[in-house]
Structures are given as C-alpha cells and as structure tokens.
Amino acid sequence: MADRYLNFTGTAPGRFLTRRLGLPQPAPLHRRTEEHPAFEGQLLHFTAGASPYRKELSELLARTGLQVRGSLSGRAAGPKDLVGVVVDATAVTGPDTLAEVHAALHPVVRSLAASGRVLVLGAPPSADDHHQAAAQQGLEGFVRSLGKEIGRGRTVNLVRIAGPVAAAETTLRFLLSPRSAYVSGQVIEVGAIDSELVLPDDWERPLAGRTALVTGAARGIGEAVAEALVRDGARVVLLDVPSAEGDVAKVAERLGGRALPLDITADDAGERIAEFTSGPDGPELDVLVHNAGITRDRRLANMDAARWSSVLDVNLGSVLRTTDTLLKAGAIRRGGSIVTTASIAGIAGNTGQTNYAASKAGIIGLTRSLAPRARTEHGVTVNAVAPGFIETKMTAAVPLVIREAGRRMNSLGQGGLPVDVAETTAWLACAGSGAVNGQVVRVCGQSLLGA
Structure with a gap:
C-alpha cells in the first residue's frame, strides 16, 4: 500500500508544512536494486583508543569497494558522496577514550549523505573490568540516541567484536550496504568461530551452493x-x-x-x-x-x-x-x-x-x-x-x-x-x-x- 504521507513530504509544500507543524519528515530509503546493488562513494574510518584491528579493519573495509579515507580534509567530491562512517571503538575503556568517539563523529555527521551509514565497532562489556564495561555499554546508548536524531534515512548500528575481526566481514558488508535500509539502532555481536571461516567466492551470490x-x-x-x-x-x-x-x-x-x-x-x-x-x-x-x-x-x-x-x-x-x-x-x-x-x-x-x-x-x-x-x-x-x-x-x-x-x-x-x-x-x-x-x-x- 502506498505511503501517501511519505510521498507528500517529498514535495516542496510537504516539506514546508511538516517543518512548520513539527511533523515527522521521513526520507525515501535507498534500498538495493539490480542497477544499484551497493553504495558508491567514500567511507570514513576512524579509531578511538589503541585498537589492535586498525590495519586489518582498513583492509577489510577496502574490500567493500568503497573509497576508504581517514579524514574529510582534501575531499574533492561533493557532499553527497560520503556514504558511511566507521568508528572502531573496540579499545574504548573509559570516559577519556569514549570521548574520542564523539570527537570522530561530531565534525562529520552533518556531511553524511542521505541513507548513509554510521557503524560503531565495540567490544563485549567485561565482567572483570567495570571501567571498560561502563564505556562499552555507553556505546549502546550513544548509538541508539544518534540513530533517533540523525534523520534523512541514515542508520546507526553497533557491532560488538567478540572474536577475530575477519569473522565480521559479512556483517560489515551488510550494514554498509543498501540491503540494511530498515535496520537501525541495533546491537549485533560477532563471536568466535569453531571452524575455518568460509567467506563467499562471489559476493554477488553469497548463497551459491546452499x-x-x-x-x-x-x-x-x-x-x-x-x-x-x-x-x-x-x-x-x-x-x-x-x-x-x-x-x-x-x-x-x-x-x-x-x-x-x-x-x-x-x-x-x-x-x-x-x-x-x-x-x-x-x-x-x-x-x-x-x-x-x-x-x-x-x-x-x-x-x-x-x-x-x-x-x-x-x-x-x-x-x-x-x-x-x-x-x-x-x-x-x-x-x-x-x-x-x-x-x-x-x-x-x-x-x-x-x-x-x-x-x-x-x-x-x-x-x-x-x-x-x-x-x-x-x-x-x-x-x-x-x-x-x-x-x-x-x-x-x-x-x-x-x-x-x-x-x-x-x-x-x-x-x-x-x-x-x-x-x-x-x-x-x-x-x-x-x-x-x-x-x-x-x-x-x-x-x-x-x-
């Protein structure tokens, strides 16, 4: 059934009226199509704390086909090309390193394209270190709140890395793609694996043979x-x-x-x-x-x-x-x-x-x-x-x-x-x-x- 309100808010009168009345302003979502199966553009990758995954994660993100950068400085492309931001916060252990998450996202969040993705990587809260547990649980509140305010069809999710970061590749590809258009404010844990990791030979047909x-x-x-x-x-x-x-x-x-x-x-x-x-x-x-x-x-x-x-x-x-x-x-x-x-x-x-x-x-x-x-x-x-x-x-x-x-x-x-x-x-x-x-x-x- 057609969503007439969504269609109306996409018109000039609709935008004016909904702004004046303080009504919701939903944005059309960028979903996967055969013509556009993946995002095209730039992906910012930041690190909060001394993460052990910096190099491996950079290589993994590069395999998504997005142009991975470490900052906005010197960007030659227009404002619509920044399609995602990944913040590696797995090494956040207290309020000081938690502040680095704010420092990474605060300057760039307005530059994110419509239907863009913010992905925060965290670690499971520790049962033995209450400082680390407090900071890592803080990421959940941060992500859920940012998801509610970011608007324009953009999504925000938290992935907790509880095993090798390589095991998260399928999950990161999903969350950084148009396939996850209606998934936001989620906390997903990627754990250890019991056997050799089996990644698809063809990412366009990842279920081949099943x-x-x-x-x-x-x-x-x-x-x-x-x-x-x-x-x-x-x-x-x-x-x-x-x-x-x-x-x-x-x-x-x-x-x-x-x-x-x-x-x-x-x-x-x-x-x-x-x-x-x-x-x-x-x-x-x-x-x-x-x-x-x-x-x-x-x-x-x-x-x-x-x-x-x-x-x-x-x-x-x-x-x-x-x-x-x-x-x-x-x-x-x-x-x-x-x-x-x-x-x-x-x-x-x-x-x-x-x-x-x-x-x-x-x-x-x-x-x-x-x-x-x-x-x-x-x-x-x-x-x-x-x-x-x-x-x-x-x-x-x-x-x-x-x-x-x-x-x-x-x-x-x-x-x-x-x-x-x-x-x-x-x-x-x-x-x-x-x-x-x-x-x-x-x-x-x-x-x-x-x-």
Missing part, C-alpha cells in the same frame, strides 16, 4: 525471503499450507524452486521435511527459515482458548517441534543456519496480542537458548529477525489512524517492506555469517517501542 527451506512462502514476507535467497544463489524449497498449494507452486515455478504443501503444525511435519530435503548422499538442507505465522487478535478478556492455542501452535509450537526433529535427524548440514521470525510485539507487547506476543517472545527465548548448543552439537547457527511495522496486506487492513501511528513510530518515520526482512534473513543465512549466533535483529527502523 539449499534453503522457507515456511509460509506463498506470499508476503515469505515470498520476499525466497526471492532474496534465490537472487543470492540459493536453491529453495517453499513450504505452505495445503490450502495455498496453488499459490506456493506458482512462486516455486517462478523461482526455479520446489513446492512443499504441508501443514507445519502436523505431528510428522519435521519427518516429512527431512525426507523431502534429503538426497541419495544425505541431507541437502543448509538453511531453515521459520517464517510461517498467524494472528488471532483479541483482548485477553475476549480471547477464547481456540484463538490462544492456534497462534501458539503455529508460531511457536511448530517451530520447536520441527527444529528439534530436523536437528536430531541431522537434516541440516554442518555450517548451516536456522533463521526464526520473532516480532517487535514479542519485545514491546501490543494491545490485543497477548497470544501473538507470547509466541514471538517465545521465539526469542528459543533462539537464545538453542543457539550455543546447536552450534556446538550440530554446527548450525540460530538467529532471529524481529520485524516491526512492515507494509503487507495484513497491515493494509489496519485502521488508518493505527496504521499511520505504526508507520511513524520509528526513527526512519515509515513502514518497512517485506524485502527489508528478506535482506536481513539472507545475510544471516550466509555461511560467512557463521560467527553471528543467538542474535535477535530488529528490522523495525529503530522502533520507538521496546528495548
């Missing part, structure tokens, strides 16, 4: 996820309920994938998925995307047991059962990825959605608990995406006032698109993201609700 299964793939976000995975080189199996067999078959045919009509809540769903995705030489499945979900909204006082149980069974129970079955059967190859779908409702709650919020908060609990064991025992990572207000047929049916509030109550001042969730899922599905595990990444434009 097979992914997407549930709820007949339409909406699930269809967008399947499209992004195929674009990035994956083979796909698309699962949806038998009543949507015709729709999921059409999507599968268009994408060159296979359709699997199946009720994900069936007791034998996991076994049937394992059988469908196994070849003569063993399992073929590398990526499992749990996208299927339903809503049955009512205030708790008016919610009958059927509404409660149906949502919990589809959104949470089926995810638990099928994941357990597939892992136990070894149906997901080592080096594989499980991406679950949570929701901002599971973080902040929502009126009339006690059942939905409980199920999505449950997904977050599942992800954080299972992730370390799944990697140790099965060589599989587990992460979650948590969408905010996404423009779908479901949100188009929301009453106008509530829909407008949902769109504007984030730092980017607009709703996201299914492709925003899909791009984040594709990043987490990449083998090169194997050091990202147990993370819950909100795709919400930095919603003003929730933690």
Whole structure:
C-alpha cells in the first residue's frame, strides 16, 4: 500500500508544512536494486583508543569497494558522496577514550549523505573490568540516541567484536550496504568461530551452493525471503499450507524452486521435511527459515482458548517441534543456519496480542537458548529477525489512524517492506555469517517501542 504521507513530504509544500507543524519528515530509503546493488562513494574510518584491528579493519573495509579515507580534509567530491562512517571503538575503556568517539563523529555527521551509514565497532562489556564495561555499554546508548536524531534515512548500528575481526566481514558488508535500509539502532555481536571461516567466492551470490527451506512462502514476507535467497544463489524449497498449494507452486515455478504443501503444525511435519530435503548422499538442507505465522487478535478478556492455542501452535509450537526433529535427524548440514521470525510485539507487547506476543517472545527465548548448543552439537547457527511495522496486506487492513501511528513510530518515520526482512534473513543465512549466533535483529527502523 502506498505511503501517501511519505510521498507528500517529498514535495516542496510537504516539506514546508511538516517543518512548520513539527511533523515527522521521513526520507525515501535507498534500498538495493539490480542497477544499484551497493553504495558508491567514500567511507570514513576512524579509531578511538589503541585498537589492535586498525590495519586489518582498513583492509577489510577496502574490500567493500568503497573509497576508504581517514579524514574529510582534501575531499574533492561533493557532499553527497560520503556514504558511511566507521568508528572502531573496540579499545574504548573509559570516559577519556569514549570521548574520542564523539570527537570522530561530531565534525562529520552533518556531511553524511542521505541513507548513509554510521557503524560503531565495540567490544563485549567485561565482567572483570567495570571501567571498560561502563564505556562499552555507553556505546549502546550513544548509538541508539544518534540513530533517533540523525534523520534523512541514515542508520546507526553497533557491532560488538567478540572474536577475530575477519569473522565480521559479512556483517560489515551488510550494514554498509543498501540491503540494511530498515535496520537501525541495533546491537549485533560477532563471536568466535569453531571452524575455518568460509567467506563467499562471489559476493554477488553469497548463497551459491546452499539449499534453503522457507515456511509460509506463498506470499508476503515469505515470498520476499525466497526471492532474496534465490537472487543470492540459493536453491529453495517453499513450504505452505495445503490450502495455498496453488499459490506456493506458482512462486516455486517462478523461482526455479520446489513446492512443499504441508501443514507445519502436523505431528510428522519435521519427518516429512527431512525426507523431502534429503538426497541419495544425505541431507541437502543448509538453511531453515521459520517464517510461517498467524494472528488471532483479541483482548485477553475476549480471547477464547481456540484463538490462544492456534497462534501458539503455529508460531511457536511448530517451530520447536520441527527444529528439534530436523536437528536430531541431522537434516541440516554442518555450517548451516536456522533463521526464526520473532516480532517487535514479542519485545514491546501490543494491545490485543497477548497470544501473538507470547509466541514471538517465545521465539526469542528459543533462539537464545538453542543457539550455543546447536552450534556446538550440530554446527548450525540460530538467529532471529524481529520485524516491526512492515507494509503487507495484513497491515493494509489496519485502521488508518493505527496504521499511520505504526508507520511513524520509528526513527526512519515509515513502514518497512517485506524485502527489508528478506535482506536481513539472507545475510544471516550466509555461511560467512557463521560467527553471528543467538542474535535477535530488529528490522523495525529503530522502533520507538521496546528495548
């Protein structure tokens, strides 16, 4: 559904009126297109403190294709070419070195192009050094606040480096690209890796050779996820309920994938998925995307047991059962990825959605608990995406006032698109993201609700 307010604020009368009335002024976001798959321009790289990653990080950033510089001085290009700023704050250990983050960003933040990126690299807060912990936790407050004030479609994120900086390359490329247009105010930890780091041979097709299964793939976000995975080189199996067999078959045919009509809540769903995705030489499945979900909204006082149980069974129970079955059967190859779908409702709650919020908060609990064991025992990572207000047929049916509030109550001042969730899922599905595990990444434009 078209966002008429966003379109209006892009006109001269719209800009004048919204400024006079103090209304939100959302900017059109620069998303990935086939014509413009990456940003083109300059990237500033600063260091706060005595970082051990200075040289290695400079080389990594240079591989993104951006022109990496250490200052604005002598810039020959125009003001629109500065597309990103990276501040390495991994060595920040107290208020004095924390001040260097301010000193780095204060002079340049106004020069950042529309839809530009600010990326701060930090370290996990120490349990043994409360000075370091205070400073590193301070980075989180800094990033979240800057994200709310920076405007013009620009995003600000914090990446905590808990392992080799080379393991963060896939994550840094994602956050410094148009693919992360609706991801802002996030804290993502990149940890250690248990085996040799596997980076893509072709960054345009980072999922080449991988097979992914997407549930709820007949339409909406699930269809967008399947499209992004195929674009990035994956083979796909698309699962949806038998009543949507015709729709999921059409999507599968268009994408060159296979359709699997199946009720994900069936007791034998996991076994049937394992059988469908196994070849003569063993399992073929590398990526499992749990996208299927339903809503049955009512205030708790008016919610009958059927509404409660149906949502919990589809959104949470089926995810638990099928994941357990597939892992136990070894149906997901080592080096594989499980991406679950949570929701901002599971973080902040929502009126009339006690059942939905409980199920999505449950997904977050599942992800954080299972992730370390799944990697140790099965060589599989587990992460979650948590969408905010996404423009779908479901949100188009929301009453106008509530829909407008949902769109504007984030730092980017607009709703996201299914492709925003899909791009984040594709990043987490990449083998090169194997050091990202147990993370819950909100795709919400930095919603003003929730933690």
